[in-house]
Amino acid sequence: MKHTQLKPFPKDFFWGASTSAYQVEGAWNEDGKGPSVIDIREKYPEGTTDYKVASDHYHRYQEDVKLMAEMGFKAYRFSIAWTRIIPNGTGEVNPKGLEFYNNLINELIKYKIEPIVTMYHFDLPYALQARGGWSNRETIDAFVEYAKVLFENYGDRVKYWLTINEQNMMIMHGKALGTLDPNLEDPDRELYQQNHHMLVAQAKAMDVCHQMLPQALIGPAPNISYIYPASSKPEDILAAQNFNSIRNWLYLDAAVYGRYNKTAWSFLEEKGYVPTIVEGDMEILKNAKPDFIAFNYYTSKTVEASNGEGNDKNNTGDQEIVIGEAGVYKGHNNPNLPKNEFGWEIDPVGFRTTLREVYDRYQLPIIITENGLGAFDKIEEDGSVRDPYRIDYLKKHLEQMQLAITDGVEVFGYCPWSAIDLISTHQGAKKRYGFIFVEREEFDLKELRRIPKQSFYWYKEVIANNGENL
Ligand code: BG6
DSSP: OOOOOOOOOOOEEEEEEEEEEEHHHTTOOTTTTBTTTTTTTOOTTTTTOOOOOTOOHHHHHHHHHHHHHTTTOSSEEOOOOOHHHHHSSSSSOHHHHHHHHHHHHHHHHHHHHHHEEEEEEOOOOOHTEEEEGGTTTHHHHHHHHHHHHHHHHHHOOOOEEEETHHHHHHHHHHHTOSSHHHHOHHHHHHHHHHHHHHHHHHHHHHHHHHHOOOEEEEEEOOOOOOEEEEESOOHHHHHHHIIIIIIIIHHHIIIIIISSSSSHHHHHHHHHHOOOOOOTTTHHHHHHSSSSSEESSSSSSEOOOOOSSSSOOOOOOOTTSEEEEEETTOOOOOSSSOOTTTTTTTOHHHHHHHHHHHHHHHHHOOEEEEOOOOOOOOOTTOOOOOHHHHHHHHHHHHHHHHHHHHTTOOEEOOOOEEEEOOOOOOSSSSOOOOOSOOOSSSSSOOTEEEEOHHHHHHHHHHHHEEEEEE
């Protein structure tokens, strides 16, 4: 639809950006922090660093927040490391861990930046994984116990809560993300059992949040991308519907309506992945109601029909590269879209489509909690960092978001990835996303100096004008 006049961004729009604890903080074993599944990962992809120091945000958060304030951030979405708060996953609470996030939250509030807290972003306590992780129903209780500690300690200042970051990607791409338990005997089936437990844990946490903090708002934070059919062939349309259900709606239907998406369920039945659901679980899912939907969007996906012969599945995929499922769908390169340096397609219009689709299906306010471009930024001879490609990516996505707002979609915030350079999930320190450059290399930590990039100044302008002159 072409609009003759665009609706403006809402007045109190949350302009900000995102990070996650293990990718930015460093201090991996300091002040009583316990190990997470990320810390004990035995191997990192070749040529990539670990997360021990990352961007050293743990020690430099004041400097970082000051820079965010200089950009004019109205919100900052970060995650809390479960293992800083409860080092063993359950039991004793670590006062030093509580103190760090208390300080961070206070620092944000000092600059009138709204803290938006992700409770769990890939870094499950290792102590829980050693007892089966999400395969073990006890992890549901551990998550609820942890959630209560967060609500008790930060609920007076934190109003916006996100339960689990990209649960769908942990299920579908756990190997690339480093969250997959290497000891699982039958990962494909087991993952959907884990998924079910996470859905129950999320529902319980939303419920507890509403009971403990009546003023607070809470929602899920999956990675959502609309799926296109490779052609108008009816079989390709069905394949796109299949993948939309398996990748997207399975997670949101459960979070919002408390039910399993039928197409996704028939996929689970067909593959033998149906989880064990105990009495009361569906009740718990039904009773929990999110207040909003947060989602991460990087690009759309395209699929064609899979003829089911042979196996369309392989393990080269990551969060944004579609693989396939024999007889269900098969990844397809979209010839209409350019790709970034890491092979991810770039599709700003798909962002509008995805926003419209999510809003149509769920009718809840939306906040974008990730969107961005990974690139090999570098310091120029004059000391600046120029990233016009990132500005171009973000600008085009913001334009499409404004069109979606004009279409009627209720969007209340935009927190792209990432506020500051951090370590990619599986492509190291050299794959950068931030508005703020962190001077370090893959294996050479250098000074970890902060340098505002060209996109920093561009975003500052966008925020100052409330997105008026994109
Ligand atoms: C999302 C994750 O999948 O994508 C982030 O929530 C991640 O943790 C981001 O960093 C970008 O992906 P990558 O693999 O380039 O770091």
